[in-house]
Amino acid sequence: MAEIGVKMEVDSDGVAIITISNPPVNAFAIPSKLLFNRFSLICLFSPFFSHSNLNQNDRFLISDFFSRLNVMVFLIVSLKEKVGEAMSRDDVKAIVLTGRRGKFSGGFDINVFQKVQQTGELSLLPDVSIDLVLNTIEDAKKPIVAAIEGLALGAGLEVAMGCHARIATPKAQLGLPELSLGIIPGAGGTQRLPRLLGLPKAIDMMLTSKPILSEEGNKLGLIDAIVPSQELLKVSRQWALDIAEKRKPWVRSLHSIDKIGSLSEAHEIIKLARQQAKRTSPNLPQHQACLDVIEEGIVQGGYPGVLKEGKLFNELVVSDTSKGLVHVFFAQRATSKVPNVTDIGLKPRAIKKVAVIGGGLMGSGIATSLIVNNIYVVLKEVNSEYLLKGIQMIEANVRGLVARKKLAQSRADKALSMIKGVLDYTEFKDVDMVIEAVIENLQLKQKIFGEIEKACPPHCILATNTSTIDLDLIGEKLRSQDRVVGAHFFSPAHVMPLLEIVRSEKTSAQVILDLMTVGKVIKKVPVVVGNCTGFAVNRAFFPYKQSADLLVLLGVDLFRIDRLINNFGLPMGPFQLADLTGYGVAVAVGKIYANAFRDRLFKSPITDLLIRNGRNGKKNGKGYYIYEKGSKPKPDPLVLPIIEESRKLANLMPQGKPISVTDQEIVEMVLFPVVNEACRVLEEGIVVRAADLDIASVLGMSFPSQRGGIIFWADLVGSKHIYASLKKWSEKYGNFYKPSRFLEERAMNGVPLVRNLKSILLIYRFTNPS
Numbered sequence: 185m186a187e188i189g190v191k192m193e194v195d196s197d198g199v200a201i202i203t204i205s206n207p208p209v210n211a212f213a214i215p216s217k218l219l220f221n222r223f224s225l226i227c228l229f230s231p232f233f234s235h236s237n238l239n240q241n242d243r244f245l246i247s248d249f250f251s252r253l254n255v256m257v258f259l260i261v262s263l264k265e266k267v268g269e270a271m272s273r274d275d276v277k278a279i280v281l282t283g284r285r286g287k288f289s290g291g292f293d294i295n296v297f298q299k300v301q302q303t304g305e306l307s308l309l310p311d312v313s314i315d316l317v318l319n320t321i322e323d324a325k326k327p328i329v330a331a332i333e334g335l336a337l338g339a340g341l342e343v344a345m346g347c348h349a350r351i352a353t354p355k356a357q358l359g360l361p362e363l364s365l366g367i368i369p370g371a372g373g374t375q376r377l378p379r380l381l382g383l384p385k386a387i388d389m390m391l392t393s394k395p396i397l398s399e400e401g402n403k404l405g406l407i408d409a410i411v412p413s414q415e416l417l418k419v420s421r422q423w424a425l426d427i428a429e430k431r432k433p434w435v436r437s438l439h440s441i442d443k444i445g446s447l448s449e450a451h452e453i454i455k456l457a458r459q460q461a462k463r464t465s466p467n468l469p470q471h472q473a474c475l476d477v478i479e480e481g482i483v484q485g486g487y488p489g490v491l492k493e494g495k496l497f498n499e500l501v502v503s504d505t506s507k508g509l510v511h512v513f514f515a516q517r518a519t520s521k522v523p524n525v526t527d528i529g530l531k532p533r534a535i536k537k538v539a540v541i542g543g544g545l546m547g548s549g550i551a552t553s554l555i556v557n558n559i560y561v562v563l564k565e566v567n568s569e570y571l572l573k574g575i576q577m578i579e580a581n582v583r584g585l586v587a588r589k590k591l592a593q594s595r596a597d598k599a600l601s602m603i604k605g606v607l608d609y610t611e612f613k614d615v616d617m618v619i620e621a622v623i624e625n626l627q628l629k630q631k632i633f634g635e636i637e638k639a640c641p642p643h644c645i646l647a648t649n650t651s652t653i654d655l656d657l658i659g660e661k662l663r664s665q666d667r668v669v670g671a672h673f674f675s676p677a678h679v680m681p682l683l684e685i686v687r688s689e690k691t692s693a694q695v696i697l698d699l700m701t702v703g704k705v706i707k708k709v710p711v712v713v714g715n716c717t718g719f720a721v722n723r724a725f726f727p728y729k730q731s732a733d734l735l736v737l738l739g740v741d742l743f744r745i746d747r748l749i750n751n752f753g754l755p756m757g758p759f760q761l762a763d764l765t766g767y768g769v770a771v772a773v774g775k776i777y778a779n780a781f782r783d784r785l786f787k788s789p790i791t792d793l794l795i796r797n798g799r800n801g802k803k804n805g806k807g808y809y810i811y812e813k814g815s816k817p818k819p820d821p822l823v824l825p826i827i828e829e830s831r832k833l834a835n836l837m838p839q840g841k842p843i844s845v846t847d848q849e850i851v852e853m854v855l856f857p858v859v860n861e862a863c864r865v866l867e868e869g870i871v872v873r874a875a876d877l878d879i880a881s882v883l884g885m886s887f888p889s890q891r892g893g894i895i896f897w898a899d900l901v902g903s904k905h906i907y908a909s910l911k912k913w914s915e916k917y918g919n920f921y922k923p924s925r926f927l928e929e930r931a932m933n934g935v936p937l938v939r940n941l942k943s944i945l946l947i948y949r950f951t952n953p954s
């Protein structure tokens with residue numbers, strides 16, 4: 185069978201097996217209408233432009249688009265045609281619908297949403313809900329059974345729920361993750377899932393976007409039977425015949441009501457879910473929309489529910505929230521494609537044993553990540569007291585994972601047996617990688633690297649967890665600089681998902697690939713970045729606290745700043761974050777930034793004054809906030825006199841009076857300097873693509889994913905506005921705000937920050953031939 189398409193085979197028992205194939209996840213794609221949109225035309229004609237005008241990324245995008253074009257032409261139309269053919273053939277009594285290569289379907293093709301968002305053309309969205317799931321499948325005159333292997337997600341599960349029964353293999357994933365893309369299920373899922381599972385579980389699955397396994401689905405009524413993979417088709421075809429011959433019920437789930445309960449119960453469940461969603465997802469419109477649609481279906485009936493679902497789906501798919509989340513979906517996956525590393529035929533080597541140097545907060549977090557993912561760890565400290573503390577921290581981390589149900593007790597026990605504490609380098613003789621995680625001191629790191637180069641085998645990767653120091657300096661005195669790499673974890677390292685892999689010009693591709701592989705094994709998202717002070721994330725965010733300090737010194741209330749940044753979507757504002765990280769760290773890295781970025785540094789007296797007043801943030805319970813066990817941090821009024829003293833020292837308030845700024849200006853004055861520095865990161869090629877910085881900002885700084893990451897958000901705001909604002913502030917408040925050359929150039933040319941100028945010119949030339 186062709187790799188992409190829908191195939192039908194009819195056997196002598198009268199069952200037609202219809203198989204969807206669209207690797208890698210059998211996503212449902214759309215019909216040929218897409219051929220005629222403007223974007224496609226540009227791509228169609230682009231080969232006529234000289235290829236030398238295109239960079240590697242442009243060429244990849246165009247060839248990728250052409251390869252996807254086939255898929256778009258075939259899949260949904262083809263599926264409808266095959267079901268239609270089966271209905272009209274006299275030799276077909278019943279149908280089994282399945283997916284190829286061990287997967288039912290990963291849902292609707294998310295690329296299509298991106299096209300809709302880029303072009304604004306809602307007409308690109310096919311009518312999967314009524315035309316395919318309702319009319320073609322659920323209302324079919326012959327029974328259709330879904331044979332589910334591997335996964336049925338999004339439209340995959342929705343199509344399966346339109347079928348008259350569902351048979352699955354063990355451990356198949358079943359879910360409606362649409363809310364994580366800023367939309368709601370759009371092919372009847374909001375109506376059929378509550379009718380098959382009951383309201384509480386269905387709401388929980390949709391609002392959390394978390395899949396369940398087929399075993400649970402079977403217990404709850406979503407799945408009719410679980411069978412081994414090799415029996416899936418046999419059992420499914422018999423089930424389909426049994427329905428056709430009335431030995432088993434013919435269930436049209438949109439019409440079922442027995443699991444819904446009374447109207448008043450349903451209202452109560454939905455009311456509670458609304459309140460919870462308001463608390464947990466205040467900035468996400470899709471949560472309330474999903475509950476509205478579910479309620480409509482319960483009050484008015486399944487069909488009106490499906491209609492409302494379609495209407496709200498179309499509104500949400502073009503919302504900024506969905507644009508941001510869809511961007512994050514693809515950007516996250518793109519990070520695993522690194523030119524000249526992942527595309528040159530290298531194979532990752534096995535990393536079985538890792539040495540971690542330093543058992544402090546970072547080292548113990550890194551060690552925890554490794555052992556809970558089956559990698560042996562040797563933890564080295566300078567004396568037994570520190571070593572014991574490190575091991576105890578690791579034990580506490582593991583206990584915490586068990587308490588939060590992230591790790592089974594049996595796996596926790598095994599993990600703890602995989603760590604060995606040491607005080608010298610003897611055990612380093614057979615390690616595959618070392619991760620140094622000592623304090624940010626160049627001389628110390630250089631000394632350690634000199635020692636480990638001698639103690640470790642020649643294949644061993646020499647990684648540092650520095651967050652700021654130039655890699656070339658750390659490895660300066662080594663013979664094998666190709667093995668030196670940055671493995672920058674974010675605190676707490678066993679929780680935060682980002683791993684910045686820092687490469688110097690000398691780091692070998694093999695070493696980068698190996699570390700990327702380790703990153704995936706320990707369930708991090710590895711993002712490969714270039715070498716500079718602060719690398720990608722800390723570098724881009726180095727002005728973040730400075731701009732907040734500057735605003736405070738201009739007279740703005742610090743707690744107002746934190747509140748607004750929190751409302752914007754970050755989990756906490758810059759001052760609460762400073763409390764959490766500790767002021768000592770801020771002072772140490774502040775010096776490093778001061779050396780590297782002298783021209784654009786804002787030196788605030790606030791942190792030094794706080795330290796002089798015996799404050800060190802959450803660590804000693806005295807920061808901008810009061811920390812009491814069991815309650816949320818509360819603003820500490822005692823910090824205000826220190827702020828007043830800082831204001832006097834800085835003497836920045838015009839005529840000694842606080843400046844007057846709107847809420848929006850405050851958010852912009854804190855975040856535009858970050859965008860400005862991020863532009864320099866792009867210009868210097870520290871990241872392979874702008875989207876990598878987006879993912880790094882989302883996973884490393886908890887920048888709100890619904891805003892798509894720092895660059896994606898900046899492009900939504902517009903480079904012109906950001907440039908004009910920074911320019912205005914730089915004239916008033918100094919060089920800290922001075923727009924970077926990259927930002928200025930983009931703003932002047934009206935070009936988004938994300939785009940490569942050459943590809944923009946290409947599209948511009950085609951769409952404006954004159």
Ligand SMILES: C[C@H](O)CC(=O)SCCNC(=O)CCNC(=O)[C@H](O)C(C)(C)COP(=O)(O)OP(=O)(O)OC[C@H]1O[C@@H](n2cnc3c(N)ncnc32)[C@H](O)[C@@H]1OP(=O)(O)O
Pocket residue numbers: 208209211290291292293294295312335337338339340342361362365368369370371373514517518
């Ligand atoms: C109308 C409907 O209600 C709307 C919808 O159906 S919206 C879609 C709902 N479905 C989803 O959200 C599922 C999204 N996919 C996933 O969660 C995961 O990809 C998965 C669990 C299916 C597989 O995970 P995993 O094996 O780790 O592979 P992963 O790297 O994520 O994906 C493999 C490739 O498939 C692509 N892919 C996965 N699901 C896709 C989808 N629904 N559409 C388009 N591409 C998809 C990924 O982009 C990736 O492409 P790449 O190799 O070019 O980077």
